[in-house]
Amino acid sequence: MPSKRNIMATYALLVFIWATTPLAIVWSVQDIHVMWALVLRFFIALPIAVILLIVLKIKFPTDRVALHSYFAGSFSLIGSQIFTYAATHYLSSGIIALMFGLAPIMAGFIGRFGFKQHLQKLQWLGMLVSVSGLAIICFNGSSTQHVHPIGIGLMMMSVFTYALSIFWVKKVNADVVPMAQATGSILVSTIAAICIIPFIWQDIPTHMPNGKSLFALLYTVFMASLLAMFCYFKLVQNIKATTLSLTTVMTPVLAMFFGAILNDEYPSMMVFVGASVLLFGLFLYFYKDFKSSRELEHKMKR
Incomplete structure (x- = not known):
């Protein structure tokens, strides 16, 4: 069992990686065609993931159910990221991170209408508030270079595909360890990348990318695709799901800060207002979970 300090450090590292990944994606496409940046990300990540499987001696199942699970998982990788990378032409890194904060809301909609899961009234209110915040961003930010309705639409598709993949993988319920699941999904994503x-082809890179783009590309591979994966699954095993879900609220705020400091991204005041409304909606959506989690912790301490 990892120490509390170790868990806190892992949690902080995961929040940092998720908050900086949208900026890394934006930087990686500055000197590389947007889809080549995506393709190269998987071409580099796959051999590293395979080497890790071999070194760690992790079994890689290839039965029908496992292959189905890898395919489903790939929708949260290349299936989702095709739209994310395409959105970099229209949105700032902070807004991209903010849109990914809608993943629990999107998962709630999919769970309710696709799997007949029950949602509480406060969760419906949280959804309504978050969508209102998104509307404020969309209709008041289009006059700036950082927000565009097309980008919002692309990110909605990205978040929907990501959330759908989570439900799909759970429904398949394959007996596959997380590292093998991630490697299999990266493999399927790489095959899809080859099809792209x-x-x-006419936009194939003809020169070595500049330092910033190359650094950002490698960052998305090593930090976002590999290290973040280890941190995430380590936390899944050691902390409550509600505590982990707090990252949904924390990362967009930090991402907008990093975008402003490191990439001169300064959205209009109304965009900040819309972001605040959206984040408040997320807080309402998770409020009962947070409250129940704290009450349970108090009982355990007694």
């Missing part, structure tokens, strides 16, 4: 190449 004929459509972007």
Whole structure:
């Protein structure tokens, strides 16, 4: 059992990586065609993931159920990130992170209408408030270079695909360890990336990317695709799901801060207002979970 300090350090590292990944994606496409940046990300990540499987001696199942699970998991990787990378032309890194904060809301909609899961009244209110915040961002931020309705639409597709993949993987319920699941999903994503190449061949990089783009590309591979994965699954095993879900509220705020400091991204005041409304909606959505979690912790201490 990891120490409390170890868990806190892992949690902080995961929040930092998730908060900086949108900026890394934006930087990675500055000197590389947007889809080539995505393709290269998986081409680099796959051999590293395979080497880790071999070194750690982790079994990689190839039965029908496992293959189905890898395919479902790939929708949270290349299936979702195709839309995210395309959105970099229209949105700042902070807004991209903010849109990913809607993942629990999107998962709530999918769970309610796709799987007949029950939602509490406060969760419906949280959804309504978050959507209102998104509307404020969309209708008041289009006059700036950081927000565009097309980008909002692309990110909605990205978040929907990501949330759908989570439900799909759970429904398949394959007996696969997290590292093998991640490697299998990266493998399927790499195959999909190969299928993209004929459509972007004319834009193949003809020079070594500049230092910033190259650093950002490697960051998305090592930090976002590999290290964050280890941190996430370590936390899943050692802390409550509600505590982990707090990252949904924390990362967009930090991402907007990093975007402003490191990339001169200064959205309009109304965009900040909309972001605040959206985050408040997320707080309402999770409020009962947070309250129940704290009450349970108090009982355990007694």
